[in-house]
Amino acid sequence: MVTPEEFTSRTFDYVVVGGGTTGLVVAARLSEDPSVTVGVIEAGEWHTNVPGVDIPGLAGSTLFNPNFDWAFPSVPQKHANNRVIHQTRGKGLGGSSTINFGAFHRGGAHEYDAIEALGNPGWNWQEFLKYLKKVETTAPVPATAKPEYKLASPDPKWHGASGPIHKTYATHIAALHVPFGDAFNALGVPRNADPYDGNNAGIMAMYVAIDPKTATRSAAANAYYEPNAGRKNLVLLTNALVSRIVFETGSQPLRATGVEFLKDDKKYVVSVKKEVILSAGALQSPQILELSGIGSKEILSKHGIETLVDLPGVGENLQDHPYVPTTHEIDPSNDTLDFVWDTPEVMPQHLELYKSQKGFLTSPASAVYAFVPTKYFAPNSEKIEKWKAMAALSVEEAPPALKKQLELQLKWLLDPSSGEAELIPYPGFFLGSALKPVPKSRYSTMMCSVMHPFSRGSVHISSADPKAPPTIDPNYFSNPLDMELLLAVLKFAFKVYDTSPIKETVIRRTAPAPEEGTSDEALVEYIKGNFGCVFHPVGTASMLPREDGGVVDPELKVYGTANVRIVDASILPLEMTGHIQSTVYALGEKAADIIKKHYA
Ligand SMILES: Cc1cc2nc3c(=O)[nH]c(=O)nc-3n(C[C@H](O)[C@H](O)[C@H](O)COP(=O)(O)OP(=O)(O)OC[C@H]3O[C@@H](n4cnc5c(N)ncnc54)[C@H](O)[C@@H]3O)c2cc1C
Structure with missing residues (x-):
């Protein structure tokens, strides 16, 4: 871990936004090559030696604690007596894998094949199986x-x-x-x-x-980050809130040159050579895209944000159990x-x-x-x-x-x-x-x-202020x-x-x-x-053809950008059966291979 000054004194090949479940998979895999530099920015802390995290039977005890849980409210749900439904999201190294209930499950083959059928060649059961196995020791x-x-x-x-x-x-x-x-x-x-x-x-x-x-809990922080924390080419900055991606003025497609973040209320920008990888999760990756000028023009202009890419799918298609x-x-x-x-x-x-x-x-x-x-x-x-x-x-x-x-x-x-x-x-x-x-x-x-709700909701910025929680409407x-x-x-x-x-x-x-x-x-x-939700939001930056409301292509690249990818649960276009973390880890593994191949 470093100070923000040390962090911004370097130009990284990759900056990973969000040191959560998938962010740490990608960061660990990309930094396997010592010639590649990776910077990770996480809004929360690195929670080490915390019984509520480590002891399986105490899972759940960290919920609502602001050090561990973003604890977002939903908007009042109009089809459910205007109730506000709590939307827990993990905050801190390892993200939601640090606070979840540990169930380690897989979807059905038909659900993975459906991702391919929706327009994403190579995202099928056989391919996922390879990565689902790569993630785990049984x-x-x-x-x-x-x-x-x-x-x-x-x-x-x-x-x-x-x-x-x-x-x-x-x-x-x-x-x-x-x-x-x-x-x-x-x-x-x-x-x-x-x-x-x-x-x-x-x-x-x-x-x-x-x-x-x-x-003890096996999760992204102790499985993917800790064993690699000594790598000189993998640099972690905690307690820093990413406010936007910085793009080269007038570039077409948009080329990211850095990432802006707030630490102790001071603004910094870190430079990036190759790519920005957004892994802030299904409720916050769309928020960062919108703050950066990528999203529905109508929503961005309402908040006084210049639209750099008009991409109406951002924040839509929200599904949860x-x-x-x-x-x-x-x-x-x-x-x-x-x-x-x-x-x-x-x-x-x-x-x-x-x-x-x-x-x-x-x-x-x-x-x-x-x-x-x-x-x-x-x-x-x-x-x-x-x-x-x-x-x-x-x-x-x-x-x-x-x-x-x-x-x-x-x-x-x-x-x-x-x-x-x-x-x-x-x-x-x-x-x-x-x-x-x-x-x-x-x-x-x-x-x-x-398991497969027919309702669709949305998550969008509530303000141009990056500290303001997003407006979450699961529309149950x-x-x-x-x-x-x-x-x-x-x-x-x-x-x-x-x-x-x-x-x-x-x-x-x-x-x-x-x-x-x-x-x-x-x-x-x-x-x-x-009723409540099971904390499995997906779909808000769906991997789909652009004309189908997609936000990323099958290489996870955000439409209209040259070098921004999204690697987290938001890219799953359809909700899966059961518990999604193993699928989310697997997509992180596959993403790392896609990126490595791209630059090979
Ligand atoms: C309470 C709970 C219980 C669950 N139980 C299970 C279970 O038993 N089994 C299962 O399979 N799944 C479970 N899940 C779901 C699973 O854990 C998640 O789907 C998965 O971890 C999501 O991974 P992610 O990488 O998409 O996001 P996350 O792991 O949430 O990572 C996002 C990271 O980005 C950071 N971040 C966000 N915004 C910013 C910003 N602006 N700047 C910097 N950093 C930022 C966050 O702090 C976080 O660390 C549960 C989830 C929760 C919340």
Whole structure:
């Protein structure tokens, strides 16, 4: 780490904006060549030796802390009683990989192939698979956990053996996860013994990004940056907010010559020789583009910013996974995480246990996930026909660019092997919901989520001031099909709780409480009042043809520029099933190869 004066005294070959998940992948890979210089600018700190970051069971404790979380609000959501939905984004070295919940998952082969089908040659499942494997080192299934899991039999051919991120199965599994697997199975949802082979539907145990040697989080900062921090050609500047990209006046296409940033309220510019790589994440890369004069002319002129490239796709096509929890009180003999809230005095014992890599703190709370195709969560075939008609109408009414995306989503909705809903059993009362647990009672919560929402939102600057948070409008449920689907997933979760061997332990449903009403209308109100997002925003600088609202081409180059690329989750044109971090790391790896090849 250096001072801003030292940083700006150099001209770097590459300046990476945002030392987050993808930014650090690209910086680490490009600086493998000692003749290449890379400068990384990160707005937050380098969080080292922080229990809330390192200890898997404490994931979530950094949320809302301004040192770790940008904690953006959304605008009031007009299709959800004007609620403001919290948009957590990681702040600090490693970005969101430093604060996320560690689930290490993959999309389905069809979702990666769709990226290619939307106009991006070379961005398909086979190509992604190469990089998904490059990212990871896979630990053997822990011997202690094997009999309990009964789901996991990974085939090494789908898994990486020597990448920087360590992935393992959780060593501590709440006993309840096993009967949940059985209940899903009883409802027809098949077990999937290795969901990493391109078919990710079913009920499964999920890998987590944890180094099993230390039982600590494995993420961008400790996997991609720390081992390379000693490289002379890799220079990191923290606590510096990038305000814009500086371009050569009159250049056509626009040529970036530097990056402007604020540190301790002082303005600096660092020079760049080859490229600027924007990796500020799906909510802030569009912000920096707009502050730099790239975006919709209409939006830029409103804020007094000269339009250098009129690119209306910037900040549009925002998608995320909306989720809603349902909670049941269960038999008090169950071992759940509720003790953390009602008997906090036992925490020191658990911290002690953790030192010998034992106990719940070694693992994320949830170990079993279900990705459920429509045919299982739809109540009947008439409903599927209704959803099909709604989706077809959305395709018909969509502008030409969006039509191509929605056509794919319609196909997946009807595909018996595409996981269109996610259900995550959580052993305890989930404090994200509005209700409060009764001390000494035990609970089980199911997170219910829709994987390919038909709604589209946007993120744009709210001001020309780089310190002003962007205006984030995920526009949840603007397409009514998303509410229909989420309602059906919630009702499917009720069915799971009403199926053996879970049914036998349930005392009563506490959220939504039956007294609040059991009609669809009442449940929709419950969803509106209690839903949140799973923090997987994508699409806001989509890799698509320019005429389809694209912001970057298949080489990740921003249209209208000579040397600015975007490498982060914003370039994914369509939301993926489940948890996107492994895909995001993989796209960072692929981007680094694209850039290296370009200059070879
Ligand atoms: C709370 C939470 C839980 C999640 N759980 C999971 C999970 O369990 N499994 C999973 O697969 N995925 C999960 N995700 C999603 C996943 O972590 C992200 O999709 C992924 O990390 C995004 O990577 P990125 O590189 O696009 O952005 P980020 O990793 O967010 O990086 C962006 C970086 O840019 C920096 N930055 C932004 N603006 C500026 C600026 N102006 N100047 C300088 N720096 C700037 C930020 O501080 C940040 O470090 C979760 C995300 C969150 C937030």
